[in-house]
Amino acid sequence: MECANQISFATWRLRLFQQLVAPHIHHIRTRHSSRRISTSTSSRTDSADSVPPSKRLPQSPLLTHPLNKSQRPPKLRPDREYYKQAFDELNKNPWALALASPPRLCSITGARLPRDLLGEWGLVEQPETEQLYLLPVGLLKDSLGNDPQSPPASSSPTRQLILRILDFMPLLKSLSGPWVRVGRGKKLVLPRILPYRWKHPQGPITSREESLMAWRDDAAEFTLHHMRNEVVKSLDKACRKFxxxxxxxxxxxxxxxxxxxxxxxxxxxxxxxxxxxxxxxxxxxxxxxxxxxxxxxxxxxxxxxxxxxxxxxxxxxxxxxxxxxxxxxxxxxxxxxxxxxxxxxxxxxxxxxxxxxxxxxxxxxxxxxxxxxxxx
Known part of the structure; x- marks a missing residue:
């Protein structure tokens, strides 16, 4: 069963739009001002309209009246000289370079800080005892040489596994007590800071190597000593160049x-x-x-x-x-x-x-x- 005066939704929407926008151009009959409800499932087309209603909607002037290439405004280009000068200034600013370094997670405190503000720590084997000490390898590059660690703390002999730790003397001193091996059968706290992807069986560090991990009692003084050497070395280079x-x-x-x-x-x-x-x-x-x-x-x-x-x-x-x-x-x-x-x-x-x-x-x-x- 179908109600009389039934009209499609697209036609009704178009005529209502025309009535609101330009009522003096298109005369809409009163009987079509509302849409009747139909229970018929068959599709019905308006024979009077040969063009689909969606095609008769107003189009943008950018499509109807496109501009020629000569009439188009020129595309704004970045001022390369300005950006080059700005980047050159930032490359000479040590504070900007340090703060712009990518953020990394401190393995001890969990704080996210710029990479240049964190120290690089890694496992170094003691040949006499075969223990793996966690040391600031970023300050020991000259003494360790090209291969900072011969033991299996790395899946590749040329790649060193690095932990980022905040270099702060009170922090390192507070870790000396609970992290030192105090007796047999005690579970070590030190392996807990290792990322999960490093541990056995997924990572390159085996369970035996985890048991051999050790922490120096004088880690704070050891770090300070090598940090001072790094300062003297860097100031010496700057004085020789300038x-x-x-x-x-x-x-x-x-x-x-x-x-x-x-x-x-x-x-x-x-x-x-x-x-x-x-x-x-x-x-x-x-x-x-x-x-x-x-x-x-x-x-x-x-x-x-x-x-x-x-x-x-x-x-x-x-x-x-x-x-x-x-x-x-x-x-x-x-x-x-x-x-x-x-x-x-x-x-x-x-x-x-x-x-x-x-x-x-x-x-x-x-x-x-x-x-x-x-x-x-």
């Missing part, structure tokens, strides 16, 4: 200090002539002999730079390095005979020197003073 002191494009600039205090350091920075990328630099205090404890603590923070209205970090080498290592730098390069230096990196070698200083400063940050770690 020997000039002061000048328009110099990496090193001398700061004349009246005394070893934060106020004197502020005055010395204010007397510097502004130069390009000044905010990317840092202050190196080469000698703090005779300074009071309060002055030494002030040197461990950051100091305001009046030329850029920003802060730059201060690295007190007498605190970050031992007396022997500082004396080695002073004997090798005359740069460190001055009381303080302003260091502004400009290439990969100088960037590595700046980041090595930044890492050791964060490593020595005090646990109960979170501001010291945040500033570093």
């Amino acid at each position: 020997k000039r002191l002061d000048g328009s494009g110099a990496v090193w600039r001398d700061l004349e200090l009246q005394d070893l205090s934060n106020i004197a350091l502020q005055k010395a920075l204010g007397s510097l002539e502004p130069f390009h990328r000044m905010a990317c630099g840092a202050v190196l205090v080469c000698s703090s002999q005779g300074a009071e404890n309060e002055t030494q603590e002030a040197f461990m923070g950051a100091v305001s730079l009046p030329q850029t209205q920003s802060k730059v970090p201060v690295f007190d080498l007498s605190v970050l390095l031992s007396e022997t290592e500082l004396q080695t730098l002073q004997d090798s390069h005359p740069h460190f005979h001055h009381a303080a230096l302003f260091f502004r990196p400009r290439d990969e070698v100088s960037n590595e020197a700046m980041l090595s200083l930044w890492k050791i400063k964060r490593f020595l940050a005090v646990e109960d003073e979170p501001d010291s770690l945040a500033e570093a």
Whole structure:
């Protein structure tokens, strides 16, 4: 059974659209202003309409009146020179390079930090005892050679399995107690930090190798020693490559200090002539002999730079390095005979020197003073 005056939905929609948009052009009869309900399942076409209703809908002027190629607006091209200059500036900024490194997971704390702020740790075999010690292999590349580990801590002899761990002295000291093997039959805590894909039977590390894993009691002091060696080595490379002191494009600039205090350091920075990328630099205090404890603590923070209205970090080498290592730098390069230096990196070698200083400063940050770690 079919109701009278039945009309298809497409026709009813088109006519209603025409009535709303252009009622003065298309006259719609009153009897077709509403759609009747039909129970018939057979399809019905409107013989009066030879063109489908969907084809008679208004079309976009972009289709009906396309523009010629000469009339089209030119496509905006990126300013390559602008982007090249911007990337060149970022490649010379050690802080931008460190923070832009891909995030990685700390195997101990579970925190996600930029890769350059985490230390590289791996398993190294002790030939005498055959134990696998977890050591900072990122700082032992020269001593370990090309093949950092001959044992089966890697599925390939040329590939080292790496764990990312936050280099923070209070953290490493807190791990020394519960991670050391204290007796027979005790379950080791150290293998728990290994990723699941490394463990037996899916991974390259066998169950026997897991039982041979060990942690040094002096892991914090061991890491600090090699971190200091890395700082001396990187500063030595930067001094050999950039020997000039002061000048328009110099990496090193001398700061004349009246005394070893934060106020004197502020005055010395204010007397510097502004130069390009000044905010990317840092202050190196080469000698703090005779300074009071309060002055030494002030040197461990950051100091305001009046030329850029920003802060730059201060690295007190007498605190970050031992007396022997500082004396080695002073004997090798005359740069460190001055009381303080302003260091502004400009290439990969100088960037590595700046980041090595930044890492050791964060490593020595005090646990109960979170501001010291945040500033570093």
